Amino acid sequence: MLNAKCRMLISICIVHLALCISGCTGSAPSGKPVAQNVVLITIDTLRADHVGAYGWTRARTPTLDALAREGVVFDRAYAAAPITLPSHASILTGRYPPGHGSRDNGIRVSATVPTLATELRARGFSTAAFVAAFPLDHQFGLDRGFDVYGDRLGHEPDGRPANERPASQVIDDAIAWLRLHAARLPPDRPAPPARPFFLWVHLFEPHAPYGRPDTGRPVIDRYDDEIATADRELGRLVKALGPAANDTLIVAAGDHGEAFGEHGEFAHSIFVYDTTLRVPLIFYFPAALSGRGGTRRGVRVADPVSLVDVAPTVMHAVGAEMKDADGIDLAPALGGSPLPNRELYAESFAPVIEFGWAPLRALRAGPWKYIAAPRPELYNVDEDADERTDRAAGQTAIAQGLDQRVGRYAGPALPKSLAPAADPQAAERLRALGYSASAPGDSGGPRPDPKDRRELAARIAQVTSGELAGAALISALEGILRDDPRNGQAHLRLGYARLQAGDCARAEPELERAIASGLPSADAYLGLATCRGRRHDLAGAERALAEAGRLEPANAVVTANLGILRAAKGDLPGAIEALKSALAADPDLHEARFNLAIAYAKSGRKADAAAAARDLLSRLPASAPQRAEVERLLASLR
Numbered sequence: 034m035l036n037a038k039c040r041m042l043i044s045i046c047i048v049h050l051a052l053c054i055s056g057c058t059g060s061a062p063s064g065k066p067v068a069q070n071v072v073l074i075t076i077d078t079l080r081a082d083h084v085g086a087y088g089w090t091r092a093r094t095p096t097l098d099a100l101a102r103e104g105v106v107f108d109r110a111y112a113a114a115p116i117t118l119p120s121h122a123s124i125l126t127g128r129y130p131p132g133h134g135s136r137d138n139g140i141r142v143s144a145t146v147p148t149l150a151t152e153l154r155a156r157g158f159s160t161a162a163f164v165a166a167f168p169l170d171h172q173f174g175l176d177r178g179f180d181v182y183g184d185r186l187g188h189e190p191d192g193r194p195a196n197e198r199p200a201s202q203v204i205d206d207a208i209a210w211l212r213l214h215a216a217r218l219p220p221d222r223p224a225p226p227a228r229p230f231f232l233w234v235h236l237f238e239p240h241a242p243y244g245r246p247d248t249g250r251p252v253i254d255r256y257d258d259e260i261a262t263a264d265r266e267l268g269r270l271v272k273a274l275g276p277a278a279n280d281t282l283i284v285a286a287g288d289h290g291e292a293f294g295e296h297g298e299f300a301h302s303i304f305v306y307d308t309t310l311r312v313p314l315i316f317y318f319p320a321a322l323s324g325r326g327g328t329r330r331g332v333r334v335a336d337p338v339s340l341v342d343v344a345p346t347v348m349h350a351v352g353a354e355m356k357d358a359d360g361i362d363l364a365p366a367l368g369g370s371p372l373p374n375r376e377l378y379a380e381s382f383a384p385v386i387e388f389g390w391a392p393l394r395a396l397r398a399g400p401w402k403y404i405a406a407p408r409p410e411l412y413n414v415d416e417d418a419d420e421r422t423d424r425a426a427g428q429t430a431i432a433q434g435l436d437q438r439v440g441r442y443a444g445p446a447l448p449k450s451l452a453p454a455a456d457p458q459a460a461e462r463l464r465a466l467g468y469s470a471s472a473p474g475d476s477g478g479p480r481p482d483p484k485d486r487r488e489l490a491a492r493i494a495q496v497t498s499g500e501l502a503g504a505a506l507i508s509a510l511e512g513i514l515r516d517d518p519r520n521g522q523a524h525l526r527l528g529y530a531r532l533q534a535g536d537c538a539r540a541e542p543e544l545e546r547a548i549a550s551g552l553p554s555a556d557a558y559l560g561l562a563t564c565r566g567r568r569h570d571l572a573g574a575e576r577a578l579a580e581a582g583r584l585e586p587a588n589a590v591v592t593a594n595l596g597i598l599r600a601a602k603g604d605l606p607g608a609i610e611a612l613k614s615a616l617a618a619d620p621d622l623h624e625a626r627f628n629l630a631i632a633y634a635k636s637g638r639k640a641d642a643a644a645a646a647r648d649l650l651s652r653l654p655a656s657a658p659q660r661a662e663v664e665r666l667l668a669s670l671r
């Protein structure tokens with residue numbers, strides 16, 4: 034199981050496991066390039082069946098529909114994992130998660146596996162990525178090979194670092210980069226030796242929370258609104274390609290789907306039903322390129338494909354190959370020919386990493402889809418696309434055969450080498466998006482089957498989706514803890530929800546229980562320190578911070594709190610030292626900078642205090658509510 038030690042020793046804990054079983058592309062000869070440039074668009078949490086081109090009559094997706102009309106549409110495309118980072122890593126590497134190492138959000142992609150970016154840059158491409166959410170932050174390893182990796186998410190109105198950003202910003206950045214790229218070409222020459230480019234753009238809108246839950250609009254309508262926003266912004270990008278569009282292959286895909294109660298599931302990341310695995314996948318070659326390399330327009334492909342096929346197909350389209358990929362080059366399908374019969378793998382290790390439940394592994398072969406779990410499932414997905422009738426009991430030979438085959442992709446055990454992000458703040462920001470990046474303690478014994486926890490998982494998804502707040506959130510967490518009293522994450526969340534409601538008396542016992550459950554995280558101690566500080570138990574607060582610092586010595590939030598505590602005790606030199614150290618680790622800790630300015634002021638160091646306050650003003654957004662207080666401090670120093 035994951036533990037604090039492994040998290041800190043991440044650099045030696047992660048071992049790359051190359052896996053190449055079924056569809057290795059080996060040394061396929063490089064063909065003639067079909068496209069010069071490549072634009073890859075991934076829309077987070079986008080179900081295929083909510084796109085107009087896939088039959089959703091209420092869809093407002095004119096951009097995707099136009100690409101689909103003139104491009105090649107894969108009707109049965111599946112993610113390799115129902116969660117953002119592992120799925121994107123599979124898109125960019127052409128490998129299933131065991132081959133790129135990222136088995137859950139917060140678990141870094143192997144530093145040595147080739148990606149579309151590393152391979153295309155090596156071939157002389159300009160490469161840029163603009164992403165919209167923290168699970169794809171550069172620290173998780175997808176930035177390799179990109180000349181530019183745009184992952185700055187800005188700040189919330191209150192100055193806290195944001196965990197996601199709107200599509201409009203992502204597209205603005207991408208268009209600015211395209212203009213810069215075009216400007217580097219000689220303007221007046223008829224056929225400039227343009228450097229080809231690879232641009233990846235990630236939009237996050239359809240991910241929960243969907244729009245504003247407080248409007249009372251039905252959740253599906255709000256989900257469709259978010260998809261419409263992403264599609265509209267995508268339209269701006271396509272338009273901005275300008276003349277380069279004639280040489281550009283556009284690939285659009287979802288990274289995973291979303292559940293709205295199917296199989297008792299909400300959101301995504303736990304189960305591997307097609308609710309969360311099926312995604313739209315569209316390859317669009319402009320008219321000028323049609324026919325080159327046998328590509329056709331207006332083709333619909335019924336053969337099942339996986340997002341691991343994207344990288345080999347893109348590489349082939351630019352006249353190269355993706356080495357050691359699990360996926361295959363889909364070129365035959367782009368020309369309207371059938372694809373070879375093969376197996377497709379998918380997995381979800383979030384259950385074991387986040388809840389200590391059994392992982393799920395799925396194998397699709399012919400009409401069958403097998404799900405390896407403590408109680409395995411088997412569906413005839415040709416006849417039963419919604420996976421309603423489990424045939425495992427009646428088709429034991431088929432189930433057993435597929436069980437043996439799925440083991441060739443990954444076993445049920447979590448590789449010991451895995452570790453979540455080393456940065457505790459990263460874990461906190463993943464939690465804010467509904468993911469937890471630290472595992473509960475391993476109790477030994479057999480792991481529960483996630484489907485036996487589906488009702489609990491649904492309530493947890495409700496909590497983490499951001500659809501609940503205030504009293505409703507507290508009541509949902511209390512319900513979860515009645516059924517799962519040792520769920521450390523739920524104790525921690527309930528502790529924080531009560532702390533935010535000003536109820537420290539009932540927050541503290543929850544935080545103590547989170548600690549007792551063995552969460553390898555400083556957050557519970559930080560919450561305790563806050564509560565003890567509020568009731569002026571400074572010694573108790575200090576003890577909690579010392580424990581937090583012992584668990585996570587590099588946690589800037591812990592150091593900053595230590596500084597604030599020292600200031601409260603009158604130790605100004607000690608406070609200044611700790612606050613400066615916290616700001617060196619994280620310059621965006623605005624509260625630490627404000628307290629530093631005050632500590633300087635109290636020490637009689639007016640010039641230092643004014644400099645810190647001015648520095649803070651330059652960092653706060655124009656709308657930040659804290660500005661007035663900082664201005665007041667500055668005025669008092671004059």
Ligand SMILES: [Zn+2]
Nearest residue numbers: 077078117288
């Ligand atoms: Zn995602």
